[in-house]
Amino acid sequence: MAAPPDPARRSARARRSILDATTALTAEVGYAAVTVEAIAARAGVGKQTIYRWWPSKGAVLFDAILDRGSDAERGTALPDTGDLRADLQAVLRAVVAELADPATDRTNRAVTAEIQADESLAGELVTRLLRPQMEATADRLDRARQVGQLAPDADVEVAVELLFGPPFHRWLLRTGPLEDEYADRLVAGVLSGLAPRAP
Amino acid sequence: MAAPPDPARRSARARRSILDATTALTAEVGYAAVTVEAIAARAGVGKQTIYRWWPSKGAVLFDAILDRGSDAERGTALPDTGDLRADLQAVLRAVVAELADPATDRTNRAVTAEIQADESLAGELVTRLLRPQMEATADRLDRARQVGQLAPDADVEVAVELLFGPPFHRWLLRTGPLEDEYADRLVAGVLSGLAPRAP
Amino acid sequence: MAAPPDPARRSARARRSILDATTALTAEVGYAAVTVEAIAARAGVGKQTIYRWWPSKGAVLFDAILDRGSDAERGTALPDTGDLRADLQAVLRAVVAELADPATDRTNRAVTAEIQADESLAGELVTRLLRPQMEATADRLDRARQVGQLAPDADVEVAVELLFGPPFHRWLLRTGPLEDEYADRLVAGVLSGLAPRAP
Amino acid sequence: MAAPPDPARRSARARRSILDATTALTAEVGYAAVTVEAIAARAGVGKQTIYRWWPSKGAVLFDAILDRGSDAERGTALPDTGDLRADLQAVLRAVVAELADPATDRTNRAVTAEIQADESLAGELVTRLLRPQMEATADRLDRARQVGQLAPDADVEVAVELLFGPPFHRWLLRTGPLEDEYADRLVAGVLSGLAPRAP
DNA sequence: GGCTAAGCGAGACGGTACGTCTTGTCTTTAG
DNA sequence: CTAAAGACAAGACGTACCGTCTCGCTTAGCC
Known part of the structure; x- marks a missing residue:
């Protein structure tokens, strides 16, 4: 029923600004106080764009961490x-x-x-x-x-x-x-x- | 302005049933899914009785842990x-x-x-x-x-x-x-x- | 089951201060914002003393009105x-x-x-x-x-x-x-x- | 800070069912016993949808009355x-x-x-x-x-x-x-x- | 003049509803 | 025809009062 979104059409700009906003907000107010709405607002993105690609707030934070850690992996x-x-x-x-x-x-x-x-x-x-x-x-x-x-x-x-x-x-x-x-x-x-x- | 409650008048029965309900619910559905309202309902207690003595859900869980661990301490x-x-x-x-x-x-x-x-x-x-x-x-x-x-x-x-x-x-x-x-x-x-x- | 209180032992001082507090609070903040707790606090009286003699906040206000109107009746x-x-x-x-x-x-x-x-x-x-x-x-x-x-x-x-x-x-x-x-x-x-x- | 909602996007369906539920509940149990939560539940609506468009329970009832009286006005x-x-x-x-x-x-x-x-x-x-x-x-x-x-x-x-x-x-x-x-x-x-x- | 039963001030209790906040979905609109 | 904006249903939050219930403490009035 739920058509999965097409990753090929995913906006790189939106992804980047969501991850950045998440990292910034977590550092500023602490993870517990971060809301999906706040991330969307800070990132200049619709909430749906977050929910389309991540199942939860935790998953976004997690991606932000992995993203940051990519260099370290090498x-x-x-x-x-x-x-x-x-x-x-x-x-x-x-x-x-x-x-x-x-x-x-x-x-x-x-x-x-x-x-x-x-x-x-x-x-x-x-x-x-x-x-x-x-x-x-x-x-x-x-x-x-x-x-x-x-x-x-x-x-x-x-x-x-x-x-x-x-x-x-x-x-x-x-x-x-x-x-x-x-x-x-x-x-x-x-x-x-x-x-x-x-x- | 905010008069702190008198610990001498605290109901031991309420405290016990709150801690027990918290432990039970956490084990059953996981901590994230536990709500203060559910604890109160399970314990047969008013929400205010929880908020009167604990500042947050986490503090209640914490007390429940300490309470359980009291024997171990010895x-x-x-x-x-x-x-x-x-x-x-x-x-x-x-x-x-x-x-x-x-x-x-x-x-x-x-x-x-x-x-x-x-x-x-x-x-x-x-x-x-x-x-x-x-x-x-x-x-x-x-x-x-x-x-x-x-x-x-x-x-x-x-x-x-x-x-x-x-x-x-x-x-x-x-x-x-x-x-x-x-x-x-x-x-x-x-x-x-x-x-x-x-x- | 509920033994009705003995009017003979009723405290005239408490009654007076309750009616006065009710009138004063109603004039100050409006009836809707008056609470039984506030009346009790203002009157220096236990809540139970109000509930012992009146069935509701409205009844207290009402008595306060009648009390004031007693002169007019004549x-x-x-x-x-x-x-x-x-x-x-x-x-x-x-x-x-x-x-x-x-x-x-x-x-x-x-x-x-x-x-x-x-x-x-x-x-x-x-x-x-x-x-x-x-x-x-x-x-x-x-x-x-x-x-x-x-x-x-x-x-x-x-x-x-x-x-x-x-x-x-x-x-x-x-x-x-x-x-x-x-x-x-x-x-x-x-x-x-x-x-x-x-x- | 508080962004006022956009009336153009208001849900006509929600408005109708809220007014209807309010009228029905008031007739059934009396206005004093009507709660915003009950209206929301009866109307199949979130509480926030009521608070977004009306400041109080009284205002909702009032709109329900005006709504009903609109025909009479003519x-x-x-x-x-x-x-x-x-x-x-x-x-x-x-x-x-x-x-x-x-x-x-x-x-x-x-x-x-x-x-x-x-x-x-x-x-x-x-x-x-x-x-x-x-x-x-x-x-x-x-x-x-x-x-x-x-x-x-x-x-x-x-x-x-x-x-x-x-x-x-x-x-x-x-x-x-x-x-x-x-x-x-x-x-x-x-x-x-x-x-x-x-x- | 002591005993005891009641009213009293105080306030914790089990509840209910409040008005707000956040979630995750659905709908509208502007580019 | 996509994505931002944001209204929506749902429901938990923490607060305020409700009306009831213990508590000790006066405070009568009956022995």
């Missing part, structure tokens, strides 16, 4: 200077800096909240933005193991989560500051473990 | 069997089980989403529920260090986040299953670290 | 100076003045509106305040007929309404000014009629 | 059979019948009550419905005077009020029955006056 390959500790610190410092950035904080929190209620959004976000980064990190760790910089039986999958989980936890629950020094401590903790070294 | 002391690995596994398994429990999943996600938009709620949740658990774990690690089961320079604060961050990350982003075996791998990873052992 | 006997025209002019001028008085206008309109929706209030108002005045006027007309100042077949009942109906009509519908000159014209119109006199 | 020209008494009786009988009609009684009382609290509504009601009828009657009386059926100095303005005031007074205060015989007595009283005729 830079997913980790540096490999040969110095594992330095490379991991570089990654973690970047993660911590992204989370600490006030310019994107509200948007990041909003999209994190949003994906709790929409599993498919969660899936896409993870696939498009998070997974590449985690896999790149896993690759770097694998390479380190091959050259003997890691224990042969190191659990790489868990190691990646040990690196990314804590800053995310700290950011979401606001349990502590997010700084370079914190990133470095995490790397140190993951590399050395807690158990005492043999003498 | 059991914050970690087991100390002398076997550090076993004790940490017990804690992590409990955390993983709580997050994996379908009965509370929606409520937990809703409250996590809610505290992203309300810093004060976040603070209280952390103080009342999370911090005690994390500090109990830190205490257990400190004791382990004193008896030589940990490296003397182990970073206990980071270690706690290495334990709790990953399951939370996995749960929120749905990047993997939450099972006992996962808890055990985390404990193993944290204890041993990635670096190769001296022979 | 002066219902018309003057009888022997000059019918002058006597009727005196009555009509008083009626017109009462309706034109800005101090009581809002209250009078409110009670008139109120009795449209409550037939029993209407009955009591008419019995206590209007009927006495109309009957006194009818009596004066009867006396005039007996002394030959009126046609022997004059319809006294209708005559009374011809006198009181027009100013009331003009007041309620705001179709014209209410002044002494208007009262005199009415008396003249009623006395002479429209038909041409025999030469 | 028939304002009085009959002129040459027989003044008969013509006036016809008018008064119609007025009395309208007031006595149980089908419209509640609505008429409600709108009369409503205009007590809103002077502008009163003005419009008078202008649209009452004034035309009164002026038509005044015209008829003027014509009668020109042909010598009235005293040359008859006060026509007052005469009109002598005719319309009494039935309205009787209706509002419920002081007597409203029947044809009453209309005829009023006409007789107004035409002949009270004063004795010269022999």
